[in-house]
Amino acid sequence: xxxKVMITLYEDRxxxxxxxxxxxxxxxxxxxxxxxxxFTLHADDRLLLKHYVGFISTPKLQLQVLPKIFxxxxxxxxxDQEVEFSAQLLMRLLHYSGFLSVRxxxxxxxxxxxxxxxxxxxxxxxxxxxxxxxxxxxxxxYEDKEENLQFIKGKILFQPSLRQNYGLRHAxxxxxxxxxxxxxxxxxxxxxxxxxxxxxxxxxxxxxxxRALIYLEDVSRIKFTSEVFNRVKFxxxxxxxRPVFNLxxxxxxxxxPGLYGGDDQVFTFLVPLNRLFETFVYRLLxxxxxxxxxxxxxxxxxxxxxxxxxxxxxxxxLLSSAANSNDxxxxxxxxxxxxxxxxxxxxxxxxxxxxxxxxxxxxxxxLLLFYPKFIRNESDAEYLNQxxxxxxxxxxxxxxxxxxxxxxxxIKLEQKVGKLVRRIINS
Numbered sequence: 161x162x163x164k165v166m167i168t169l170y171e172d173r174x175x176x177x178x179x180x181x182x183x184x185x186x187x188x189x190x191x192x193x194x195x196x197x198x199f200t201l202h203a204d205d206r207l208l209l210k211h212y213v214g215f216i217s218t219p220k221l222q223l224q225v226l227p228k229i230f231x232x233x234x235x236x237x238x239x240d241q242e243v244e245f246s247a248q249l250l251m252r253l254l255h256y257s258g259f260l261s262v263r264x265x266x267x268x269x270x271x272x273x274x275x276x277x278x279x280x281x282x283x284x285x286x287x288x289x290x291x292x293x294x295x296x297x298x299x300x301x302y303e304d305k306e307e308n309l310q311f312i313k314g315k316i317l318f319q320p321s322l323r324q325n326y327g328l329r330h331a332x333x334x335x336x337x338x339x340x341x342x343x344x345x346x347x348x349x350x351x352x353x354x355x356x357x358x359x360x361x362x363x364x365x366x367x368x369x370x371r372a373l374i375y376l377e378d379v380s381r382i383k384f385t386s387e388v389f390n391r392v393k394f395x396x397x398x399x400x401x402r403p404v405f406n407l408x409x410x411x412x413x414x415x416x417p418g419l420y421g422g423d424d425q426v427f428t429f430l431v432p433l434n435r436l437f438e439t440f441v442y443r444l445l446x447x448x449x450x451x452x453x454x455x456x457x458x459x460x461x462x463x464x465x466x467x468x469x470x471x472x473x474x475x476x477x478l479l480s481s482a483a484n485s486n487d488x489x490x491x492x493x494x495x496x497x498x499x500x501x502x503x504x505x506x507x508x509x510x511x512x513x514x515x516x517x518x519x520x521x522x523x524x525x526x527l528l529l530f531y532p533k534f535i536r537n538e539s540d541a542e543y544l545n546q547x548x549x550x551x552x553x554x555x556x557x558x559x560x561x562x563x564x565x566x567x568x569x570x571i572k573l574e575q576k577v578g579k580l581v582r583r584i585i586n587s
């Protein structure tokens with residue numbers, strides 16, 4: 161029997177749990193997803209999961225991993241407040257970064273109604289979008305059919321007809337096209353719905369699911385394989401269904417970690433948190449600097465030893481003049497970690513050395529590290545810290561900056577980040 165409760169954990173925080181033996185077995189089978197270096201389960205059920213955020217639903221275990229935003233959950237707010245803030249933050253990161261293809265963010269009221277369960281929220285978004293589209297425009301398409309009929313329809317397949325109906329003059333193998341609801345796109349939707357029906361516990365989602373399945377009553381169920389989603393082609397007749405299709409595909413994506421992609425007993429949606437934060441910051445920079453003749457190159461690869469193609473480097477952001485892409489004004493990197501430890505604000509030594517390598521490779525004296533603003537720092541200072549590093553005759557400026565991820569006005573946040581970066585470049 162499936163676990164009735166979604167277990168909520170936080171990325172890179174050891175937490176005490178109380179797993180049943182069945183849940184523990186399912187959890188141990190997921191170790192290969194995170195990698196041994198990111199997965200630690202102690203004998204007393206203390207669990208540490210690093211690197212990914214999202215959810216996993218197995219036959220015995222439902223688990224979600226949220227981004228950590230409270231510096232110390234026991235000292236700042238209540239556990240319920242932490243779940244609320246972190247779940248809303250995850251949805252905002254996914255939406256703004258483009259990992260989740262929905263037009264509007266779910267309201268705080270909806271998230272509260274679903275108990276901040278990310279899996280239930282994804283199910284709701286999928287069903288809600290499908291119903292809005294299907295009730296306005298039923299998706300039908302021409303599908304090729306081959307049948308053995310007593311009347312002629314379309315064209316006769318003479319060779320197959322002779323083999324199938326030898327001596328039967330009243331039967332014919334025919335090929336024809338039928339304008340039908342029983343097409344691949346609807347088959348994918350129905351197959352997903354039948355499986356999420358085994359997962360959802362929300363009464364609201366169950367009602368929406370029952371209504372959707374009535375609409376798809378004459379549609380066949382299909383077996384998912386890695387090829388099924390690739391066979392879907394979009395055109396002007398079905399383009400509106402692309403966001404719903406993308407949500408359906410999330411449950412069966414073969415992207416990393418994807419161990420269970422295509423398994424109808426296991427749903428996974430896991431995203432590397434640092435990659436999510438990098439993409440979020442890139443969008444802020446792109447939108448905040450778009451009107452200021454500054455170009456941004458995202459994760460451009462280069463070799464320190466270009467001749468032998470050795471020692472690859474890949475900074476998150478290279479900011480250059482729009483007039484000359486080789487004129488690097490600033491090198492930036494995003495790190496989803498807490499830069500304040502024991503009241504000291506400084507980058508990890510490995511991050512510092514990494515940035516100095518970027519400075520050398522791209523000939524830039526302005527370096528910028530972006531961090532999330534954890535709920536514990538009330539300072540309104542423009543920078544967390546600034547370091548002046550002398551490298552031979554060069555003076556390298558390293559800035560540490562926080563991004564307030566709880567700011568819901570993203571346009572305001574874009575403007576703030578753009579203004580700060582311009583000030584550094586022009587200083």
